[in-house]
Amino acid sequence: MRKEFLIIIFLILVKATMAQTQLKSQEIVYTNPLNVQLGDPFILSTDGIYYMYGTGGVADRGFSAYSSKDLVNWKQEGQVYFHDNKNGWSDPNTPWDGAYWAPEVYEVKGKFYLFYSAQWKINPEKEMENFKIGVAVSDKPTGPFVDLAPKPLFDPGYPIIDANVFFDTNGKAYLYYSRAAYKHPIESEIAKQARKSGKFNEIEESWVYGVELKPDFSGVIGEPVLILRPPIKLKDKQAAWESLSVTSGEVNRRWTEGSVTFKKDGIYYIMYSANHFGGEHYAVGYATSSSPLGPFKKAKNNPILHRNTNKGGIVSGTGHNSIVYSPDGKEMFCVYHGRTTATGSERVVFIDRMKVEKGKITIFGPTTQPQKKPAASL
Template sequence: MSKLILFTVVLVSLAEVSASGLFANASGEEPGNGNPILPGYYADPSIVSYQDTYYIYATIDPWGGETLACWESKDFKNWTLHQLNWPTKEACTSPSSMGAMVWAPSVVQAPDGKFYMHVSVGSEVWVGVAEHPLGPWENPLGDQPMISADFAKEYHMIDAQAFVDDDGNAYLYWGSGWNWTNGRCFAAKLNPDMASFDGEVKDVTPSNYFEAPVMVKRDERYFLMYSNGKTTIDTYQVHYAIGDSPLGPFKEAKNSPILVTDHARNILSPGHHTVFEQDGQHYILYHRHNIPFEPVHRQICVDELNFTHDGLIETVTPTHQGPSLIANRREDRRPIPSIATASSRRDERVRAAHAIDDNYATRWEAAANDSLPTLQLEFTSVTTVSKQELIPQFGWKPQLFRIESSIDGKQWETVADFTKNPVIGSPIAIEKPVSCKYLRIQFSGSEESHTASLFEWLAY
């Protein structure tokens, strides 16, 4: 994918060294401006398409939040973050709940036309229903989980994924282990309410299973895909097994695993995925570590998924550029060329130039001791900026900042002021036309609020 933004930038070297050593001596391909597809740290994605719009649901890293992230897009390139009314940690807590936050959503549209979400909260599986992908969502079971933590205490009741077969029958797959060992996969047929079981629960655990089951059907064969390894290091990977019915038995395929770490290209621990089809092409939507590695901050990526002539899943080639589905992001909205400078940077890996490089693998972040973190754009001449978009590092957190403009770099006028009334979202749109040669954004708030960092600052 060619760069569409004509900025003067220098990309950071990716030969990083982390506390875990995962990026020691890493070299080779730099991240492109396709993958990751979302700006920020998210994991365990699920996706639905409705009325020509995509919706991605994901865990907020690290290790879940009070709720989920939900991203909406018409073109699979430009995404808007939404807040859902449900699930929340507060609403999804029962007498048997444990401390885990909101994790691992699975959303499907059932034969009745409604949308059903199965989600992990408190090491339990909860279910929600809505008429629209954005909700409002409600729990058809009231204030109770669908699968409690007491179902099988020796295993982890998480990562539930629903599958609707061609005949309209639906199934649920879930389960993991404790301490990164002893994973177990349970499965059962669902009643039409998608919130109760039609028959007994079966143990369908295939070889090398730990968590994150995903069911894919093709040519009357059932592909139970799943993750194994440890997501906090470099061993996480995608496996799959094949069966003749949705409840198995399943035998691991001879070429499993099919998506693994590639140190030479800075791709670490890909997994916990879903699969979708668009215009006859299958895609795998998954998370992998951010660059540089910061435990645990994962990012959502997409690549092609293909099948062999003899009915196997081909080994997936994870990329930085991404497939043609995400090519030419913002091709119809070219930002004004500029040069970015900043009052500080945390280190060499998070430079000012990264805020204008059309790349969600890179960002600018101010130094922790910067008392007035400032990022500035300089245009080649005085120009009219009609709209700005800010894409913060943590779009779900309140952002405190002021944007100012200047003709000469000395006298400044306020364009937008959110220093007293913080704004939440991504992207944050500023639609106030201004004539200027310089724009600057000054952040306020504590270091813990993570306000002084941007993936992108786009001026149109």
């Protein structure tokens, strides 16, 4: 009887240990993609909580948010920006339901500022792509956000999307954005090749510009400066990966968009996405400079994030990233959207570790296998 009792106790202890080990294992890992269906993800960290914003999701002609304490488990916070706020300047009845895209939120002096793209209702020429950038403000990261003015931040004379703001150590703020490819045909050796092969008659391009922001975000200072554009010549080592949407016959556009700028060890880095956001070739590269407005030099190891379906993986369309740090501030993560063979055309969010060292960026992704949770997660 005593022997049977000891065996029972032993089995109970083994089972308890296995359960504890399994629980502990579940606590220290996460797996991409996250349970968040957004495009163009951006994460704000404030007061020990992370807030994620992006294109799409549960928002109706506006933007929604998610919150998390560990960058892994996310809770819906509902819609935080509505186009019909008292200063709303956009038109929700235009193509793409108003094109409410790529929101990014920054905390400045206790206020939260939302930069975003949308279709401007002032459109005398009835252009299909009349994108402009707006700025809205709130006392809370969960809104409601109200536009600073009943008009876009500024009008450069062409459609613009994908606002990103960089705050330099000298107190100046810079806006980076993408000039949309709409009605922007550019002659290049890639365009000549596409025409010769019978794929496309012309190739439209989007370019990234930078400009200094007024301290109160009421406008810009000076003229925008061209920061990045697709390669002109075929011999350019960046041409092959940045032109895949064209050379594969997917679409007659080359994109440079979804940029994010940061500074580390005196070097300015700008990450950007190329190719069609809705295609498999969407990928991320970067460039470096000694000045926030360049000139920037593209990196030799581009692209640093791209599909793995050509190597037996399940992820494609990786792009429009932002960056975020772990709760302890020691680990750097690349936040981006992608697609998997399971999610199909739906964009979902990934976070993968990245390293920035001596002018070089390395992203350890895309991953779909279990990863350690960000350091010091709660």
